[in-house]
Amino acid sequence: MxxxxxxxxxxxxxxxxxxxxxxxxxxxxxxxxxxxxxxxxxxxxxxxxxxxxxxxxxxxxxxxxxxxxxxxxxxxxxxxxxxxxxxxxxxxxxxxxxxxxxxxxxxxxxxxxxxxxxxxxxxxxxxxxxxxxxxxxxxxxxxxxxxxxxxxxxxxxxxxxxxxxxxxxxxxxxxxxxxxxxxxxxxxxxxxxxxxxxxxxxxxxxxxxxxxxxxxxxxxxxxxxxxxxxxxxxxxxxxxxxxxxxxxxxxxxxxxxxEGLENSFKRHDQVARRCRQRLVDLGIDLFPAPGAVPSPTVTAAKIPEGFTWDSWDRRLRDGGLVVAGSYGPLAEKVFRIGHMGSQANLEMVDEALDVIAAAL
CATH class of the missing domain: 3.40.640.10 (Type I PLP-dependent aspartate aminotransferase-like (Major domain))
Structure with a gap:
């Protein structure tokens, strides 16, 4: 497996x-x-x-x-x-x-x-x-x-x-x-x-x-x-x-x-902000519209130009990173990074974004 x-x-x-x-x-x-x-x-x-x-x-x-x-x-x-x-x-x-x-x-x-x-x-x-x-x-x-x-x-x-x-x-x-x-x-x-x-x-x-x-x-x-x-x-x-x-x-x-709920909330928020900022710095568009409230537990972004979901997913998996696509009207358009719970971790998110940068 x-x-x-x-x-x-x-x-x-x-x-x-x-x-x-x-x-x-x-x-x-x-x-x-x-x-x-x-x-x-x-x-x-x-x-x-x-x-x-x-x-x-x-x-x-x-x-x-x-x-x-x-x-x-x-x-x-x-x-x-x-x-x-x-x-x-x-x-x-x-x-x-x-x-x-x-x-x-x-x-x-x-x-x-x-x-x-x-x-x-x-x-x-x-x-x-x-x-x-x-x-x-x-x-x-x-x-x-x-x-x-x-x-x-x-x-x-x-x-x-x-x-x-x-x-x-x-x-x-x-x-x-x-x-x-x-x-x-x-x-x-x-x-x-x-x-x-x-x-x-x-x-x-x-x-x-x-x-x-x-x-x-x-x-x-x-x-x-x-x-x-x-x-x-x-x-x-x-x-x-x-x-x-x-x-x-x-x-x-x-x-x-x-850990303390307030500390958990701060950790999730910090990791989410890092994830969104690095995606933007790489030229990847975030999915939520301006004015919408982004989630501290998951980031949704648009699949980069030149990739289908399948080719983007395969490229990331080749680098050791597994993320998720989306559902319904968002299928084939959006990919998602789950930084929740144990994955609300700055080191893990940075490793994930390094793979994404290399994949581009």
């Missing part, structure tokens, strides 16, 4: 050896051993700090998309109105996911190189459409952008919209997430981005209002949230949980909190 000395994809990121060793330890069965419940609750407390929330945390065995689907299917019934605020592939995609389960979806769309900026348009849509849920993506990894959410959360609150659903899979741990201050009811994260754990766990905060709606909807399925409300108290999970996954997630959150 081919590996590369400079892995800079925007997740799954390079897993530090300390976390790998935690994952590889022999554990018992999570649905039988009381020690697992203790580990689960300690992991919940650490994730609350990362989300800056007092709300409950649910930890599920499965990649981040599990949480995205779970929150939608557990809170919506056919005909419920969903306002999808979309600036990229995942923002538009979440609206399509809600539509696929029967929701009545209205999308307030922005260009893929923009971030949320027209609150008057969103406010008018809320007043007219009266949604049950607003959805947004914090970090649009395919676009390399970071959506400011404070104003949207405040608008949700003042407009009495029941639910605010936010995907911060590629943000949590690398940028501030203020779930309570931003009035987020369902805040969704994943293990394989800024926490630098294996890609097998999803976690989300659930507000009291969200639990109330989850109880009323009463969705049953493998990805249902409802059984997790009493899982710790009853010491009974709806399916066999991944002890390895929770242990690795607990360790990863611990490393992040030991």
């Amino acid at each position: 081919q590996t590369y000395p400079i892995p800079m994809v925007p997740g799954p990121v390079l897993v530090p050896e300390t976390i790998r060793q935690v994952y590889l330890q022999p554990y018992g069965s999570g649905d039988l051993e009381t020690e697992f419940v203790d580990l689960y609750t300690r992991a919940q407390r650490r994730l609350k700090e990362i989300f800056t929330t007092r709300d409950d945390i649910v930890i599920m065995s499965g990649e981040g998309m599990l949480g995205l689907w779970s929150a939608l299917k557990s809170c919506l019934v056919p005909g419920d109105r969903v306002l999808a605020v979309a600036t990229g592939v995942f923002g538009y995609g979440i609206g399509e996911m809600a539509q696929s389960i029967g929701a009545d979806v209205k999308t307030i769309g922005f260009s893929y190189d923009e971030t949320i900026n027209d609150m008057a348009r969103i406010e008018a849509a809320i007043a007219d459409f009266k949604p049950r849920m607003i959805t947004a993506v914090h970090c649009e990894t395919p676009s390399g952008t970071l959506n400011p959410l404070e104003a949207l959360g405040e608008l949700k609150n003042t407009s009495n919209v029941p639910l605010f659903y936010v995907d911060t899979v590629a943000g949590a741990g690398g940028v501030p997430v203020l779930a309570d201050d931003w009035h987020i009811d369902l805040c969704l994260g994943g293990s394989q981005k800024c926490l630098s754990a294996p890609p097998d766990m999803t976690f989300l905060s659930v507000s009291p209002k969200a639990w109330e709606i989850i109880e009323a909807v009463d969705y049953v399925g493998y990805d249902a949230l409802k059984p997790f409300k009493q899982a710790v108290d009853n010491r009974y999970f709806p399916y066999t949980p991944s002890w390895q996954g929770v242990a690795a997630l607990f360790a990863a959150a611990g490393l992040l909190l030991d």
Whole structure:
């Protein structure tokens, strides 16, 4: 199997050896051993700090998309109105996911190189459409952008919209997430981005209002949230949980909190600025438009003139660097450097940019 000395994809990121060793330890069965419940609750407390929330945390065995689907299917019934605020592939995609389960979806769309900026348009849509849920993506990894959410959360609150659903899979741990201050009811994260754990766990905060709606909807399925409300108290999970996954997630959150969230945010910002500046110095155009907020966890840039994505990717791999292409309308146009978690490292980014300079 081919590996590369400079892995800079925007997740799954390079897993530090300390976390790998935690994952590889022999554990018992999570649905039988009381020690697992203790580990689960300690992991919940650490994730609350990362989300800056007092709300409950649910930890599920499965990649981040599990949480995205779970929150939608557990809170919506056919005909419920969903306002999808979309600036990229995942923002538009979440609206399509809600539509696929029967929701009545209205999308307030922005260009893929923009971030949320027209609150008057969103406010008018809320007043007219009266949604049950607003959805947004914090970090649009395919676009390399970071959506400011404070104003949207405040608008949700003042407009009495029941639910605010936010995907911060590629943000949590690398940028501030203020779930309570931003009035987020369902805040969704994943293990394989800024926490630098294996890609097998999803976690989300659930507000009291969200639990109330989850109880009323009463969705049953493998990805249902409802059984997790009493899982710790009853010491009974709806399916066999991944002890390895929770242990690795607990360790990863611990490393992040030991560093200090503010220090992590500064590290990600410093590395992102270095990455963007060196790309510009090389004559490579950044993808986000002027005025858009670039993400501190991933940089998206336009594929240099004279290259296709395949030829550019091959040239970089020949130099030992692996980056990512993009999706949807951005496929074949954009490449992405993931400087999140363990990869938010100045030395790694400089090595990556040296390869890019040579490839040009």
